[in-house]
Amino acid sequence: MYSFEIESPVSVADAVAALGKEEAQALGGGQTLIPSLKARLAAPAVLVSLSKIDEIKGISAADGVLSIGGGATHASVAAEAGAYPALAALAANIGDPAVRNRGTIGGSLANNDPAACYPAAALASGATIVTNTREIAADDYFEGMFTTALEDGEIVTEVRFPIPEKAAYVKFEQPASRFALVGVFVAKYPDGVRVAVTGASEEGVFRWEEAEAALSGNFSASALDGLSLPAEGMMGDLHAAPDYRAHLVGVMTRRAVTAAQ
Amino acid sequence: MTKVTMTVNGKAVSKEVSGNTLMTEFLRDALHLTGTHVGCDTSQCGACVIHVDGKSVKACTMFAAEAEGAEVVTIEGMANPDGSLSVIQQAFQDHHGLQCGFCTPGMVMTAAKLLEENPSPSEHEIRDYLEGNICRCTGYHNIVKAIMAASGQDVSGIAAE
Amino acid sequence: MPKDHGIGAAQKRREDVRFLTGAGQYTDDISVYGQTYCAFLRSDVAHGTIKSIDTSDAEAMPGVLRIFTGKDFEGIGGLPCGWQVTDKHGEPMKEPGHPVLAQGKVRHVGDPFAAVIAETLEEARDAAEAIVYDIEELPAVVNMKAALEEGAVKVHDDLSDNLCYDWQFGSDQADVDKAFAEAAHVTTLELVNNRLVANPMEPRVALGEYNRANDESTLYTTSQNPHVIRLLMGAFVLGIPEHKLRVVAPDVGGGFGTKIFHYAEEAFVTFASRQLNRPVKWTSTRSEAFMSDAHGRDHVTKIELALDAENNFTGLRTDTLANMGAYLSTFSSSIPTWLHGTLMAGNYKTPAIQVNVKAVFTNTVPVDAYRGAGRPEATFQLERLVDKAARELGVDPIALRRQNFIDSFPYATPVAVEYDTGDYVATMDKLEEMIDRQGFEARREESRKRGKLRGLGVNCYIEACGIAPSNLVGQLGARAGLYDAATVRVNATGSISVMVGAHSHGQGHETAFPQVVAEMLGIDESMIDIVHGDTSKIPFGMGTYGSRSLAVCGSAMVRATEKIINKAKKIASHLLEAAEADIELKDGQFTVAGTDKSVAWGDVTLAAYVPHNYPLEEIEPGLEETAFYDPSNFTYPSGAYACEVEVDPETGRVEILSFAAADDFGNVVNPMIVEGQVHGGIAQGIGQAMLENCVYDENGQLLSASYMDYAMPRAEDVPFFQVDHSCATPCTHNPLGVKGCGEAGAIGSPPAVVNAVLDALNAGGMTVDHIDMPLSPHRVWKAMQG
Known part of the structure; x- marks a missing residue:
């Protein structure tokens, strides 16, 4: 690793100030950032650790909305997001227990790994990503692989998930990393169904609108009969070719709908 | 350099560390607690699992500075106060849950947390919980069996012969 | 009453106490006074000409003590190969030089061409990054067939081509030709034995220390064989006599073959510690391990079986390309030949067998022994082929095997080894009992009702262990006694x-x-x-x-x-x-x-x-x-393995439901340890069959270079294993009557897994002859698409 200083502010305001320094970078749970620092893929001068900021760790449900602090770990979400069981289940299945004890929802959403689980939940739920400066709708937040609407120095302080009537997330794991080779989050709201897919597209997490339309009329796996995605635009790598990923999106979507019943 | 103070295996320690000092480096190099092992650089193998404030974490994916004020337990702190093996450690020996021993500290630390959270886990629950701990020697058979046995379950019927 | 003492007792392991309390002492746990740290600068291209290396800026960086390049090793020996294979024309294999640090050219991603010694590890790494070099990238040869084509780019310019040797072994050509000419049926199969990375959980470490007072060097290293390292490094590389060289391999965190070999890093830290008069330590990262630990397997084979009208095996012919990588690692040349060809008879009395192996240089990491080493490759080919033959002939795969079993011992095979004992019928009987074969069709039906395809795969294996009679291996080209x-x-x-x-x-x-x-x-x-x-x-x-x-x-x-x-x-x-x-x-x-x-x-x-x-x-x-x-013969453990799987027809995902192993290891000293060895071997075999794959792209870039892409078996990928070693026919020529058990699981398990998946697909109405390992969901799904 290159050398850097670590600061551990205890408030969002102090963290924002610290992030204003030259070559400063936020450190959430570090479960992705630290391995990339080890590989010398990043060279911050200052790492601003967010893990001591208690004000962004809360999880609470009110008025049909589950609010999760950006600093909440996957383990906390798994344990405390009972108001949104599909989301709690998703969190309980990210990485492994030790990773879940450090990794945070804010870190995951800020990183926007194309195979991460949380982006699918946020997009399928039409969540609102709250930062120290503004509120961003999930539909406006994800801008492609590892790219989001966040500005430099902006911190995800909270994520607000409207709680759906029914929802489920189904992940087909990449055999080595155990990230999503394809993950599909389906959420049924009174005004329609949203389907978000992670792991599959070269553009990162996306909504499968044809499936949403079909499911909004008939929320059952059979509503998806005959629907498929083209292989074009899907990722291809060691573990899966684009056509296989496209196929899996269909299978996982049907399974998610079934699981959500 | 910043000064960090924490409790490791019940003892207060205070050392100067660089910002980029990982917990693995702090434990192994500064405290000479070499039982916490480093088997990969992508946070996957789990040979470095320790407990920080009662939670399992991968010590290779946490900076020492982030453990300021924390209660840390490593494999060196897992035996009974009289030095005898703890129930989990003893079960690993009784059921041959280790071979080369390199992944073992992480396995024991993870297993200890599993049994705290779930005192009588099923085979499936154990295998699932071990997702972040890779063993290349045992094929996991005797690790899973040892954890079941440590939880008081009867393992005599497992893959008899 | 089971014994609690002496031979046969399942005694608990005394070494466990230190490992369970964090008190083990692995090489990286050793630090010595005055220790310095080493970082290697490794090639990021598969093939290139070193035009220049400028270390001047890096040398001026904080903490840097010395920077070495290939020039510092001119006149010093290269890493030797321990086995001289003679090709079918009586010519010795081609044996290119393997300098400690690359000279003139780099030949694989990870080939080290400079090394920095500094006061701290991060200083060494910073300086390694600051070395200015010009390496002109050359086209790489990765694919073995392409490497053998006329005019192919040469890995070693001083060799005539990329063919290390063209080896042939076994029965007379006329006998083999006759068997195929008169065959009632011939089954042919082309397959790949996938390249693997051994991945012991402890990465390699080397710490060199020099004592000026008595001119003695000590090397602490993660080795399976410290005396071999002393011999090779002392005599062939650095010219240090044995009495001035001590090699210590303390607690070692797994080996699986890849810690047998003498590596450049060992020679380097020993050499550098003498130059600097300071101890020098190198600790591999996992990423470095993927591009510097010798890999395993990587064969491409065409194999043919001749059968007569009664389904007796009458002839076997194989044609294999074996990847050597860019340099010859310590035992590399012997793996596809004497540890592979000699096992091609398997458990069967096939009278005429011919094995052909071409060993090929490519711009990849050297390939050498990995758990089983040659014998898994032989077993996989043969047991896949027999299964395919049974399917083509419409006969029961177990019955076909039984019909052709060797049934009297000692048995001299057409491939030069003499099996002293064995009872293949007994282990197969035991296996059938263990797996409740009668109940299988009912289980298959139950799976079908849940929309899953169930399959049962079986295979046998034989291996040659207890390596080895020195006078015999000496005739075969070994440069050491065993x-x-x-x-x-x-x-x-x-x-x-x-x-x-x-x-x-x-x-x-x-x-x-x-x-x-x-x-x-x-x-x-x-x-x-x-x-x-x-x-x-x-x-x-x-x-x-x-x-x-x-x-x-x-x-x-x-x-x-x-x-x-x-x-x-x-x-x-x-x-x-x-x-x-x-x-x-x-x-x-x-x-x-x-x-x-x-x-x-x-x-x-x-x-x-x-x-x-x-x-x-x-x-x-x-x-x-x-x-x-010195043993008078090899030992011949053998057995029969079975695997039951369920395939998800929608995704191609395979679940291993059960795995059973009936082994004959001869006498057993500690049954608990023996069973543990089998468990571990099976998990590695399942890893090869289902998950693991070391992949290069066409430019020689390593794509599976970390655990993010190289799929290691995890707890949830394997079931509890049923193992049995009660069918024991003791070895006749060693005093304990033991045969060895360390590799069996890895040798015997891959074909059972693949046979099971193919059984599931074919019984499910698809016609699939073969799928190359690993049987990833994607590959299985693709095979199901026809």
């Missing part, structure tokens, strides 16, 4: 240190070896300690690989213990004033036969060291004996 050695040192109070040449890195020698000595002497195991892994303490040894430790080194230990008993009986006869021939040793007491006159073990050992009343005119004081043991 005996082993042990010293039994009995102390005055009767406690014993046994210094063994085998090295334990998970195999439990510290527990199992004392069981043998304890049984022979009738004393408690707690009085006996095993000393291993240090050339300064142990007379000699060839190390641990090829399932050889107990069969070869254990035999040396038995011989040395026999010498101890003989001498102790002489002492006892003197003390008891009886004839030596009348002295019996039982339960730690020397008794005059037929009397109640006896003397205890401790009295005899004390007399040996306090020889006041002692036959000094006949024997020397002291009680220490050394034996070297």
Whole structure:
């Protein structure tokens, strides 16, 4: 690793100030950032650790909305997001227990790994990503692989998930990393169904609108009969070719709908 | 350099560390607690699992500075106060849950947390919980069996012969 | 009542206590006064010409002590290959140079061409990054077939081409041709044995230390065979005589073959520590391990089986391309030849067999032994082929195997080995009993109702272990003897240190070896300690690989213990004033036969060291004996394995439901340890069959370079295993009757898994002849699409 200083502010305001320094970078749970620092893929001068900021760790449900602090770990979400069981289940299945004890929802959403689980939940739920400066709708937040609407120095302080009537997330794991080779989050709201897919597209997490339309009329796996995605635009790598990923999106979507019943 | 103070295996320690000092480096190099092992650089193998404030974490994916004020337990702190093996450690020996021993500290630390959270886990629950701990020697058979046995379950019927 | 003592007892392992409490001492746990740190600069291209390396800026960086490049190793030896294979025209294999640091060219991603020594690791890494170099990238050869084409880019410019050797072995050509010409049926299969990375959980580490006072170098290293490293590094690379070189392999966190070999980093830290007069330590990262540990397998094979009208195997012919990588690693050349071709008979009495192997240089990491080494490749080809033959002929795959089993021993195969014992019918009977074969169709139906395809796959295996008779392997090209050695040192109070040449890195020698000595002497195991892994303490040894430790080194230990008993009986006869021939040793007491006159073990050992009343005119004081043991044959463990799987027809995902192994290991010293070895081997075999794949792109970039892309088996990928070793036919030529068990699981399991998946698909109405490993969901799904 290159050398850097670590600061551990205890408030969002102090963290924002610290992030204003030259070559400063936020450190959430570090479960992705630290391995990339080890590989010398990043060279911050200052790492601003967010893990001591208690004000962004809360999880609470009110008025049909589950609010999760950006600093909440996957383990906390798994344990405390009972108001949104599909989301709690998703969190309980990210990485492994030790990773879940450090990794945070804010870190995951800020990183926007194309195979991460949380982006699918946020997009399928039409969540609102709250930062120290503004509120961003999930539909406006994800801008492609590892790219989001966040500005430099902006911190995800909270994520607000409207709680759906029914929802489920189904992940087909990449055999080595155990990230999503394809993950599909389906959420049924009174005004329609949203389907978000992670792991599959070269553009990162996306909504499968044809499936949403079909499911909004008939929320059952059979509503998806005959629907498929083209292989074009899907990722291809060691573990899966684009056509296989496209196929899996269909299978996982049907399974998610079934699981959500 | 910043000064960090924490409790490791019940003892207060205070050392100067660089910002980029990982917990693995702090434990192994500064405290000479070499039982916490480093088997990969992508946070996957789990040979470095320790407990920080009662939670399992991968010590290779946490900076020492982030453990300021924390209660840390490593494999060196897992035996009974009289030095005898703890129930989990003893079960690993009784059921041959280790071979080369390199992944073992992480396995024991993870297993200890599993049994705290779930005192009588099923085979499936154990295998699932071990997702972040890779063993290349045992094929996991005797690790899973040892954890079941440590939880008081009867393992005599497992893959008899 | 199971034994709790001596041979056959499932004793708990004494080494576990230190490993379970964090008190093990692995190489990276050792730090010495004045230690410096080393970082290697490794090639990021697969093939290139080194135009220039400018270290001047890097040398001026903080903490940097010295930077070495290939120039510093001019005139110094390269890394040697330990086995000279002779090709089918009688020519020696091509043996390119392998400098410690690359000279002139880099030949694979990860090839080290410079190294920095600095006060701290981060300073060394910073400086390595600051070295300015110009490497002109050349086209790389990755694919073996392409590497052999006329005009292909050459990995080594001084060689005529990329063919290391073209080897042929087995029956007379005419006999093989006749078998195929007269065959009623010929089954043909082309397959890949996927390239693997051994991945012991402990990455490699090397720490070199130089003592100016006595001109002695010490190397602490993660090795399976410290004496071999001392021999190769001392004699071939650095020119340091053995008495000035100590190699220590302390606790080693798994090896699986990849820690057999002598590596550049070992020679480098030893060399550099002498240059700097400071200890030099190198610790591999996992990423570095993927591009510097020798890889395993990587064969492409066409295999054909001739059968007569009654389905008897009449001929077998194979054509294999074996990847050597860019350089010849220590045992690389022997793996696809003598450890592979000699096993092609398998468990079957096929009368005519011909094996052809072309070994090929490519711009990839060197390939060498990985658990099983050659024998898994042989087993996979043969057992996949027999399964395919059964499907083509519409006969039961187990019945076809049974019909062709070798059924009388000793049996001389057409591929030069003589199986001393075995009972393939017994292990197959046992297996069928273990897996409830009768109930399989009902289980298949139950899966079908849940929308899943269930399959059952079976295979046999035979391996040659207990490596190896020195005079035989010498004729075959080995440049070392493959005996082993042990010293039994009995102390005055009767406690014993046994210094063994085998090295334990998970195999439990510290527990199992004392069981043998304890049984022979009738004393408690707690009085006996095993000393291993240090050339300064142990007379000699060839190390641990090829399932050889107990069969070869254990035999040396038995011989040395026999010498101890003989001498102790002489002492006892003197003390008891009886004839030596009348002295019996039982339960730690020397008794005059037929009397109640006896003397205890401790009295005899004390007399040996306090020889006041002692036959000094006949024997020397002291009680220490050394034996070297050279086996007269290989050992031949064998068995039958079965796997049951369920395939998800929508995704191609395969779940392993059960795995059963019926092995014949001959006699067993510690059944708990033996079962653990089989479990681990099976998991690695399932890993090869289902998950693991080391992949290069066409430019020689390593795509599976971390655990993010190289799929290691995890707890949830495997079931509980059923293992049995009750069908034992003891080895006839070593004193313990043991055969070895370390590699069996990895050798025997991949075909069972693949056969099971193909059974599931074909029974599910698809026609799929073969899928290359690993059977990833994607590959299975693709095969199902037709």
